[in-house]
Structure formats: C-alpha cells, structure tokens
Amino acid sequence: xxxxxxxxxxxxxxxxxxxxxxxxxxxxxxxxxxxxxxxxxxxxxxxxxxxxxxxxxxxxxxxxxxxxxxxxxxxxxxxxxxxxxxxxxxxxxxxxxxxxxxxxxxxxxxxxxxxxxxxxxxxxxxxxxxxxxxxxxxxxxxxxxxxxxxxxxxxxxxxxxxxxxxxxxxxxxxxxxxxxxxxxxxxxxxxxxxxxxxxxxxxxxxxxxxxxxxxxxxxxxxxxxxxxxxxxxxxxxxxxxxxxxxxxxxxxxxxxxxxxxxxxxxxxxxxxxxxxxxxxxxxxxxxxxxxxxxxxxxxxxxxxxxxxxxxxxxxxxxxxxxxxxxxxxxxxxxxxxxxxxxxxxxxxxxxxxxxxxxxxxxxxxxxxxxxxxxxxxxxxxxxxxxxxxxxxxxxxxxxxxxxxxxxxxxxxxxxxxxxxxxxxxxxxxxxxxxxxxxxxxxxxxxxxxxxxxxxxxxxxxxxxxxxxxxxxxxxxxxxxxxxxxxxxxxxxxxxxxxxxxxxxxxxxxxxxxxxxxxxxxxxxxxxxxxxxxxxxxxxxxxxxxxxxxxxxxxxxxxxxxxxxxxxxxxxxxxxxxxxxxxxxxx
Numbered sequence: 305x306x307x308x309x310x311x312x313x314x315x316x317x318x319x320x321x322x323x324x325x326x327x328x329x330x331x332x333x334x335x336x337x338x339x340x341x342x343x344x345x346x347x348x349x350x351x352x353x354x355x356x357x358x359x360x361x362x363x364x365x366x367x368x369x370x371x372x373x374x375x376x377x378x379x380x381x382x383x384x385x386x387x388x389x390x391x392x393x394x395x396x397x398x399x400x401x402x403x404x405x406x407x408x409x410x411x412x413x414x415x416x417x418x419x420x421x422x423x424x425x426x427x428x429x430x431x432x433x434x435x436x437x438x439x440x441x442x443x444x445x446x447x448x449x450x451x452x453x454x455x456x457x458x459x460x461x462x463x464x465x466x467x468x469x470x471x472x473x474x475x476x477x478x479x480x481x482x483x484x485x486x487x488x489x490x491x492x493x494x495x496x497x498x499x500x501x502x503x504x505x506x507x508x509x510x511x512x513x514x515x516x517x518x519x520x521x522x523x524x525x526x527x528x529x530x531x532x533x534x535x536x537x538x539x540x541x542x543x544x545x546x547x548x549x550x551x552x553x554x555x556x557x558x559x560x561x562x563x564x565x566x567x568x569x570x571x572x573x574x575x576x577x578x579x580x581x582x583x584x585x586x587x588x589x590x591x592x593x594x595x596x597x598x599x600x601x602x603x604x605x606x607x608x609x610x611x612x613x614x615x616x617x618x619x620x621x622x623x624x625x626x627x628x629x630x631x632x633x634x635x636x637x638x639x640x641x642x643x644x645x646x647x648x649x650x651x652x653x654x655x656x657x658x659x660x661x662x663x664x665x666x667x668x669x670x671x672x673x674x675x676x677x678x679x680x681x682x683x684x685x686x687x688x689x690x691x692x693x694x695x696x697x698x699x700x701x702x703x704x705x706x707x708x709x710x711x712x713x714x715x716x717x718x719x720x721x722x723x724x725x726x727x728x729x730x731x732x733x734x735x736x737x738x739x740x741x742x743x744x745x746x747x748x749x750x751x752x753x754x755x756x757x758x759x760x761x762x763x764x765x766x767x768x769x770x771x772x773x774x775x776x777x778x779x780x781x782x783x784x785x786x787x788x789x790x791x792x793x794x795x796x797x798x799x800x801x802x803x804x805x806x807x808x809x810x811x812x813x814x815x816x817x818x819x820x821x822x823x824x825x826x827x828x829x830x831x832x833x834x835x836x837x838x839x840x841x842x843x844x845x846x847x848x849x850x851x852x853x854x855x856x857x858x859x860x861x862x863x864x865x866x867x868x869x870x871x872x873x874x875x876x877x878x879x880x881x882x883x884x885x886x887x888x889x890x
Contacts, residue, residue, distance in 0.1 A: 307448060308458070311639030313532050330443075331653050338443045341430055342658050438663045440651040449650070451579045451641045459579045463588050465638055466572050468630050469535065471595040473565035476623045477505045478603030478737075480558070481715050482730060486616035491551040495858055500555045502715065503854040508562025510847020513570035513840035518683035520571040521836055523667040526645025527575050532634060534564040539631055542624035546617050561623070569596065569843055573824075574836060578641035583763060586755055590821055594744050597817055601740035604715070608734030686834055687841035697830060697838070700823050701845040703880055707785065707816050708846040709853035710873050714740075714809070716857035721805065721866055725798045739806045743813025751777070751818055771829035778822035782880035784815025789874035793867045819880065 309315045310327040319327050330336050425446045431439045442450050451459075480501045488498045516530045538561060545557040576588040606626075607619035640646055644667040651665040691698050714737075722728040722736055754777055762769070791808030827842060828835030861869040 308637055308639055312635065312637055313528065314636045329650070329653055331650065331657055334657070338427075339654075339658060342438060342654055342660065342663060436662050437669065438660070439669075440647050440654060440663060440665045442647075449646055451639075451643060451646075452581065454579060459588075461637070462579065462639060462641065463576060463592070465630070465633060466568070466575050467592050467595040469531075469634070470568040470572050470592060471599045472623070472626045472630055473509065473538070473568045474596050474599035475603040475606060475626065476561065476565065477502060477509070478600040478715060479607045479619045479622060480505070481604045482607040482611040482734060483616040483619045485730075486611060487551070487554075490616060493551060496855065497551070499716070499854050499858070501558050502712075503851045504555050504559040505562035506712065506847050506854065507851045508559040508564075509566040509569060510562075510844050510851070512563045512566025513843050514684055516567045517570040517836050517840040518679050520567070520574060520642070522679075523642070523644040523648035523665065523671065526640050526642040526648075527571055527578070528638065528640045530567045530571060531638070534567050535627070535631055535634065538564045539624065539627050542620065542627065546620035546624065570836075570840060572596075573839065575641045578643060583760060586759075586821070586825065587752065589824070590748060590751055593821060593824065594748055594817070597813075597820075598741045598744045600712070600715075601737040601813075604734035604737050609731040612730055682834065683837045683840065687837045690831055690834065690838065691841060694830070697827065700827060701842050704820060704823055704842060705845040705849035706876055706879065707819070709849035710789070710812075710877065711740075711816065712850040713853045713857035713873065716854065717861055717866060717870065720858070720861055721796045722802065725796065726802045736802075736806060736809075739810045740813040743810040744817050746810075747814040747817035747821075750814075751821055771826050774825045774829065775822050778819040778880075781815040781818045784811050785819070785877040785880060786874045788812030788815065789870055789877060793870035793874060796866050796870075 306327070310319070310329075315327045324332060331339060425444050427444045428441050428447075430441055433439065446453050448454070454462075484495070484498045484501070487493070487501065488495060491498075512534075516534065519525050520527050520530050541557055541561050541564065545554065545561060548554045548557060572592050573589055576592055577585055580588050607622055610618045610622070644665065647665040648667060651663050651668065654663045655661060691701055718733055718736055722733045723730070728736070759774075788808045788811030791811065792805045793808075795804035795808060824839075827838050831838060857869075860872075863869075864872065
C-alpha cells in the first residue's frame with residue numbers, strides 16, 4: 305500500500321516537501337544492496353558520453369538502434385566474479401525496447417520469456433555499453449516497481465480508476481443534451497446554436513490527443529503528469545461553465561472541458577498496455593472502451609430528471625460532482641504506470657545516490673537528440689502520411705468516424721421520436737439511451753468469449769498471426785450495423801411498439817462495439833512504432849465526424865424524416881459490409 309501512495313501525486317508532493325525523507329525509494333538507502341552493481345562500473349563519464357554512444361560512428365540515425373544491441377556489446381557490472389555468477393541477464397531491457405510497439409511480435413516473444421523468468425525471483429544484472437553508459441533496469445524479475453509485476457488486485461484497482469475517469473469525461477459530453485431546450489429559452493437561440501454545447505465538447509476531446517498523446521510517451525512526463533494536470537484544470541473549468549452568463553463563453557468553456565478531458569482517450573489504452581501483457585491486454589482495453597462507449601448514453605439519463613426539476617445549469621454542476629471525487633481518489637491512489645518514466649526517475653535517483661553521471665535509462669538513450677520538431681512530426685504528420693499512403697488505415701479511420709457520427713446523431717434523433725410519437729417526457733426519453741448500455745454488455749460477453757475460447761488458444765498454439773486476422777469477428781458483425789439502423793428507421797412510429805425501435809438501436813450498439821474493438825487492435829498491429837499517434841489521428845477523425853453529425857442531424861431528420869434520414873445513414877454503414885468482400889477478391 306505504501307508503494308501505491310508513494311507513486312501517486314500525493315506521495316510525490318510529500319517527497320518534494322520533505323526533500324525525499326518520506327516515502328523513500330530502496331535505492332535512496334545507502335545500504336541498499338543493489339547499489340553495489342552501479343558503483344562497480346566506470347565513474348564520471350561525461351554527460352556527452354551517452355549521446356556520443358547513441359550516435360556512434362554512424363551518426364544520429366544509429367541512436368535508435370544502438371541500445372537494441374546493448375547487451376551484445378556490454379560488460380557486466382559486478383563487484384566480484386562470484387557476484388556475476390549469482391546475477392543473470394534477463395530480457396527485461398528487451399521488453400522496455402518493445403513497449404513502444406505494444407502489439408508487435410517482438411514484445412509477445414519477450415513477454416513469454418519473462419513469464420517463465422518470473423516464476424523465480426532472480427536479480428537482473430545491469431549492463432554497460434561500449435562508452436561506459438550504465439543501463440538502468442529492474443532490480444529483479446519480480447521487481448514490484450514494474451507495473452507488469454503488480455498483483456491482479458492492484459492492476460484492477462488502477463484500471464478501475466482510469467475507467468472511472470473515462471466514464472466521467474465521456475458522460476460529460478452528452479449530459480448537456482437534457483439542457484438544450486432550456487438553453488434555447490434562456491439565451492433566445494435556435495437549436496443549431498444550442499447544439500454547439502455538445503458539438504464543441506466533442507471537438508475538444510478530438511483535438512486534445514494530438515498534444516497529450518505524444519506528451520504521455522515522453523519519459524520525463526509519463527502518464528500521470530498529463531492525467532493529473534489536465535484533470536485538475538478540467539475540474540476547475542466546471543465552475544465557470546456552470547456560472548457563465550453568456551452563451552459564447554459557455555460554448556468556449558465546453559470546448560476547453562473536452563480538450564482538457566481528452567487524456568482519458570489519448571492515454572487510457574496506453575496505461576492498460578503498461579500493466580497487462582499482450583496476451584491479456586484485450587480484456588482490460590475492452591472494459592476501458594466500454595466505459596467510453598456507454599458513458600455518452602448514460603449522460604442524458606444522469607441529468608434527464610434533474611434539469612426539468614432545477615435548471616439548465618444543473619447538468620454542468622453534475623459534471624463537477626462526478627469528477628471531483630474521482631480526482632481525490634486519483635490524488636491519493638493513482639500510481640505511475642509508464643515503465644520508461646519509472647526507470648527514468650530511478651536512473652536520476654541512482655545518479656544522485658551513487659554519484660555517477662554515466663547511469664542512464666534505456667529511453668534516455670533512445671530519445672537523446674530528439675527535438676520538439678521530431679516529436680511533433682511523429683505525432684501529427686506521420687499518421688497523416690500513413691493514412692494517405694495506406695488505404696486500409698484510411699478506410700478504418702473513415703469507417704470508425706462514420707459509426708461514431710451515427711452514434712452521436714442519436715442525441716438528435718431520439719427527441720424527435722419518443723416524446724413526439726410515443727409521448728415520453730424528457731426523463732423517460734433519456735432512459736431509452738440505456739439500450740446502448742445493454743448492447744454494450746451483450747457485446748462484451750460475446751467478445752470475451754471470442755478471446756477466451758478462440759483467439760488466446762490460437763495465439764498460444766500458432767503465435768501472433770497477421771494483423772488482418774484480428775478483423776475476423778468484425779467481418780461478421782459489420783452486417784449488424786445496417787440491420788439495426790434500418791430496424792430503428794422503420795419501426796420508429798406510433799403504430800409500432802417503441803420496443804421494436806429500441807431493439808434496433810441495441811443491435812447497432814452491440815455490433816459497433818465489437819467492430820471497433822477489432823479495429824482498435826488492427827491499427828496498432830499495422831504500424832507498432834506509431835500506435836499512439838495513429839490512435840490520436842483515428843480519434844480526431846471520429847470526433848470531427850461526430851462534431852458534424854451533431855450539427856447536421858436535426859436539419860436532416862426535419863427534412864427527410866426519421867425513416868429516410870436514418871435509412872441514409874444505414875446505407876452509408878453498408879460500407880463496412882462491402883469491405884467483407886475484399887478478402888475474397890484476392
């Protein structure tokens with residue numbers, strides 16, 4: 305428990321105030337046995353030494369590849385020959401080098417080796433490169449500082465906090481829907497302008513990952529700095545958003561809320577990858593995605609009864625009431641999960657304790673020489689280049705954007721169906737959105753069964769197949785999108801019981817969830833080094849289309865009617881069914 309508090313923001317602040325006297329790390333104790341292996345190496349290499357070693361004789365391009373051979377060209381650090389025999393080389397550094405490629409074959413192979421090694425607690429021998437740079441690693445195979453070694457209870461608790469955070473931010477988008485009519489009356493604006501309160505929030509959390517996703521990959525920041533700093537700003541912004549007296553200011557503050565809430569999407573999946581092995585990562589990612597997928601559907605329900613009873617500001621206050629307790633929990637209990645950041649800080653502590661400037665973490669060497677321009681290029685330009693050159697990535701971005709846009713069009717469609725055609729009040733209309741949650745639960749049970757009984761046994765037997773193999777369930781369930789939409793379109797009238805149209809939406813939600821799960825695995829497997837940036841670009845595409853859908857949906861439904869308007873969207877979703885034919889054309 306002390307480790308949990310120490311790594312949380314509370315523990316780090318206490319360490320700062322106490323000048324590291326409280327919540328000390330093992331290596332800060334001069335009597336810590338592991339220090340002997342760092343003292344034994346050559347001392348006081350110049351700070352430029354590692355940089356020179358990283359660049360080598362082949363120039364800067366060799367920087368990223370030189371650390372991969374560190375163990376082949378390294379000498380062991382030990383105080384005696386007997387100590388060398390006691391400590392064994394482990395594939396831990398190899399795992400650090402593959403963490404940036406979360407769905408690669410290399411990481412899968414390394415993790416299998418580490419699972420065998422972790423059956424015994426064995427010390428890990430640090431290595432030293434040709435130029436004398438000591439590579440900081442875990443102290444032993446079951447080092448508790450390594451998130452991969454955490455107990456299942458601790459992993460679940462940390463994952464639960466991130467899921468809860470994701471739920472709050474995504475629910476904060478659609479929770480405003482219940483206030484739209486009251487906002488129109490309060491500010492004397494048309495529906496199109498009132499819809500901007502939702503649309504700008506969605507746009508904000510689409511743009512945010514372009515900044516926060518690459519920031520979370522920097523070892524100096526890790527996951528917690530973007531998480532905690534932006535979430536604190538998010539909570540502070542909830543207050544002026546609830547008190548603002550002009551609509552322009554309200555819309556701008558809603559955009560900022562979405563922008564500073566976006567790290568849940570930019571970094572949430574990466575946090576799961578920090579803790580869980582590749583084989584079982586889909587389970588934690590699936591639960592995290594379910595929080596993001598179901599939250600917008602529950603948002604209107606959270607405010608659907610309170611807004612009519614109180615006022616339009618009530619939905620904004622509810623965001624504050626939801627997010628503040630989560631932040632308090634984070635402040636005391638959210639540890640850092642980024643292994644590069646943990647080892648980066650460990651290297652700094654070892655340099656201070658041992659007094660040797662040649663001690664460095666793997667990522668310090670990997671990223672030495674990188675400029676802000678290089679990072680921005682990989683984060684923004686490279687994903688766009690890949691999308692333009694690879695039709696498969698372009699198609700997945702367009703298709704996920706389409707499905708996400710259709711999802712958000714329901715926030716404009718439902719008020720035109722259930723209050724008008726079935727006489728539902730505002731609160732009862734928001735209850736209808738729970739059918740999306742039901743579809744999500746059904747989809748999780750199907751997807752988990754697929755993982756447990758088909759995918760994992762196949763991987764254990766045959767290893768990782770080509771990334772296209774992970775799209776197999778999506779090729780089947782893609783038929784459910786147009787089926788569910790057509791069912792909703794032509795049963796949403798007063799002559800047919802309302803449950804028929806609800807079943808159509810449930811089918812749509814169930815199939816969309818499974819299709820998105822498959823796509824979210826396919827994308828990073830296609831280009832592992834750019835996985836985080838590709839996710840950010842995919843999120844941008846989805847959010848831009850959802851932003852537009854919120855604004856065009858009501859005019860489209862007013863002019864075409866629900867039947868024809870939703871049928872148009874269902875016709876577009878057939879794009880996924882067409883993709884089913886491509887593998888058969890090879």
